[in-house]
Amino acid sequence: MLKGKKIAIIxxxxxxxAxxxxxxxxxxxAARDLRGTARTKATAERLTADLGVACSADNAEACRAAGIVVLCVKPKDVQKVVEGLGAKGALAHVPLLISIAAGVSTAFIEGHVPPLTPVVRAMPNTPCFIGKGMTVVSxxxxxxxxxxxxAREIFSTMGRAIELEEKHMDTVTGLSASGPAFIYLIIEALADGGVMRGLPRSVANELAAQMTLGAAEMVLTTGRHPASLxxxxxxxxxxxxxGILALEDGRIRSVLARGVETAARVAGELGK
Ligand SMILES: NC(=O)c1ccc[n+]([C@@H]2O[C@H](COP(=O)([O-])OP(=O)(O)OC[C@H]3O[C@@H](n4cnc5c(N)ncnc54)[C@H](OP(=O)(O)O)[C@@H]3O)[C@@H](O)[C@H]2O)c1
Structure with a gap:
């Protein structure tokens, strides 16, 4: 479905x-079917130099030719950007508008774009960089x-992509979008344990990271419950x-679960 489609990345x-x-x-x-935009010339030039994608500060011009517009600006900038597009008639041809902004609802965006504009919300994560991302669309x-x-086809080029009802999006943000940062912290802490026992830091990092990768693959490929594994x-x-009892003494489960819950709550406040 994507072949030949013109896509604008705002x-x-x-x-x-990513x-x-x-x-x-x-x-x-193809690079010729992609257009990027940025606020500054430096960012625009970097995208063109690195990926061969035309990039400018003109959001309206990029959108006019696009069948799909992907909003990748910060949540606080969404309203200004979509209102600017609407005011310049850049959405008059009714492209699909996909927003990845955390905490910004489709209803909010629909309130600032021409009526009937199809809006899809997506929540990807940074492992999209290496094709191992997790994205949820609604x-x-x-x-x-x-x-x-x-939208799923777009994000499937960067990993897994599934659809859920929008009511879950802030939770998805707290789990799979913030999650990589939580896991980096855990990898670092596990490696600290190895270093404390005398492993060189680089070896400890490699052991902790590859072990995390393997454990995650076990959950995904076997489909078994993590407790059973x-x-x-x-x-x-x-x-x-x-070792597990020592972790349980530190309330590892509730600390991690509350981390996700807290991130999800804050995600819900970002677009306000
Ligand atoms: N980072 C994550 O892990 C993650 C995960 C999931 C979703 N998200 C969402 O993704 C969105 C982008 O996050 P990010 O981390 O990529 O932020 P970022 O690195 O700060 O990128 C935002 C980009 O928007 C550009 N920009 C600002 N105002 C603009 C305007 N008026 N017109 C066109 N471009 C404009 C900026 O250009 P300049 O560089 O020239 O200033 C910058 O390149 C956010 O809404 C965030 O909630 C992020």
Whole structure:
């Protein structure tokens, strides 16, 4: 469905670049079919130099030729940007508008764009950079199944992509979008344990990261409950159960679950 579609990426920062890179690597979209925009000349020139994608500060011009517009600006900039597009008639041809802004609802965006504009909200994460992202999409009032399928196809070029009802989006933000930062912290802490026992830092980092990758793949490929996979590792009276009890003493489960809950709550406040 993506072949030949013109796509405008509004905001070519961390996520806009990841999106452009993922689309180009997938081979489904050619550089000539992509347009980026940025606030500053430096960011625009960087996107063009690195990925060969035309990029300017003119949002309206980029959108006029696009069948799909992906908003990758900060939540606080969404209203100004979409109102600017509407005022210049840049959405008059009714493109699909996809927003990745945390905490900004489809209803909010629909209130600032021409009526009938199909809006899809998407929540990707930074592992999209390496094709291992997790993205959730949800549809606004005027978006159809075809629109969300198109959005899933876009984000599938950068990892997994599923659709959920919009009511879950702040939770998704707290779990899979903020989540990489939580896991980096855990990897660092696990490596600290190895360093404390005498491993060189680089070795400890490699062990902790590859172990995390393997454990995550086990959950995804076997489809088994993590608790059942944990039981495979915990020999009675062994070292792993001893380590787990030490973690439980530190309330590891509730600390992590509350981290997600707190991030989700704050995500809901970002667009206000
Ligand atoms: N980072 C994450 O892990 C993550 C994950 C999921 C979703 N998100 C969402 O993704 C969005 C972008 O986040 P980010 O981390 O990529 O932010 P970022 O790196 O700051 O990128 C934002 C980009 O928007 C550009 N911009 C600002 N005002 C603009 C305007 N009026 N017209 C066109 N471009 C404009 C900026 O240009 P200049 O560079 O020239 O200033 C910048 O390149 C946010 O809404 C965030 O909630 C982020």
């Amino acid at each position: 905001g070519s920062g961390t996520m806009g670049r 999106l452009a890179g993922g689309l180009l690597r997938s081979g489904k979209v 549809k606004g009032t005027n978006a159809t199944d075809e629109h969300t399928a198109l 944990k039981d495979d590792v915990t020999t009675p009276a062994g070292c792993t159960i001893a």
